[in-house]
Every structure is written in C-alpha cells, then in structure tokens.
Amino acid sequence: MSPCVFCDIVEGKIPAKIAHEDHLAVAFHDVSPKAPVHVLVIPREHVADLDAATPSQELLLGHLLLLAREVADREGLGNGYRVVINRGADGGQTVDHLHLHVLGGRPLSWPPG
Ligand code: 5GP
Ligand code: ZN
Numbered sequence: 001m002s003p004c005v006f007c008d009i010v011e012g013k014i015p016a017k018i019a020h021e022d023h024l025a026v027a028f029h030d031v032s033p034k035a036p037v038h039v040l041v042i043p044r045e046h047v048a049d050l051d052a053a054t055p056s057q058e059l060l061l062g063h064l065l066l067l068a069r070e071v072a073d074r075e076g077l078g079n080g081y082r083v084v085i086n087r088g089a090d091g092g093q094t095v096d097h098l099h100l101h102v103l104g105g106r107p108l109s110w111p112p113g
Contacts, residue, residue: 006097010044019071024063027071036105037075041068047098050087068100075101077104084112 009028016028019039030038034062041064047053047079053061065083083106086093 004046004097006040006095006099007046009086010042019074020067022067024060025067027060030101034101035070035103035108037077037081038097039071039075039102041071041100041102042097049098050085051096054111064098064099064100068102070088071102072104075102075104077102080104080106080108 005014009016011027014018016031018026018028020027025041025043027039027041043057043060043064045060047057047060058068068083072083075081081102084101084103085091085098086101
C-alpha cells in the first residue's frame with residue numbers, strides 16, 4: 001500500500017474531484033476547502049516538498065505554477081486569488097507530497113495566521 005495519499009490520488013486509488021490532468025501534473029479540489037475555490041496542484045511524480053525539488057525539476061516547477069494560474073482562470077478567479085506552498089511543520093504542511101494551493105472566491109486576509 002502506498003504511504004502517500006496524493007500518489008494514491010494520482011494513481012486513481014483514492015477518488016478526488018479532478019480539475020485538470022496532464023503528463024506532469026494533476027489538479028484536484030481540496031477535500032476540506034478553506035475558500036469557495038480551493039484546488040491543489042501536484043506533480044505526478046512524488047516530490048516530498050519544495051526542499052526536495054532539484055534543479056533538474058525546474059521545468060516541472062514552472063509547469064505547476066502556470067497550471068495554478070490556468071486553474072485560477074478556469075475557476076473564474078479574475079478578481080484575484082492566492083497560490084500557496086506550505087513547507088514543513090512551521091509552514092503548516094500536513095501532506096508530504098509537494099502541492100500548490102490555489103485559493104479564491106472571497107477576499108483573503110493577509111498575513112496568514
Ligand atoms: P497542507 O496542509 O499539507 O499544505 O495541505 C494539504 C491539503 O490536502 C489540506 O488542505 C487537506 O485538506 C488536503 N487533503 C488531505 N487529504 C486529502 C484527500 O484525501 N483528498 C483531497 N482532495 N484533499 C486532501
Ligand atoms: Zn506522493
């Protein structure tokens with residue numbers, strides 16, 4: 001059994017509301033949304049967190065960021081949105097598979113808690 005819930009989503013072992021899939025990435029709606037729109041963008045391959053990404057994954061990281069923008073556009077977030085990567089305990093990371101949160105659909109306060 002895979003120890004990674006997001007790898008399980010990539011492999012279709014755990015259901016998720018998929019927003020987009022391509023050869024490098026998957027975007028799906030967060031199971032516990034923190035805003036009217038809350039989509040997670042993840043690489044297909046397992047990368048534990050931002051610190052685990054290597055220079056050879058530069059194109060992958062750019063792909064994820066552009067996909068986050070595309071998701072925001074498709075979700076109608078023309079009024080604004082936020083893209084967040086939590087890293088480590090103090091960053092609030094709870095799933096150890098790199099993911100970008102795309103949040104929007106309401107005004108988002110700053111700074112985060
Ligand atoms: P983190 O706290 O690591 O930055 O974000 C992890 C996110 O993954 C959380 O917002 C959490 O609600 C979401 N999440 C955890 N498990 C699942 C799941 O099985 N399915 C989906 N769709 N989202 C999940
Ligand atoms: Zn994984």
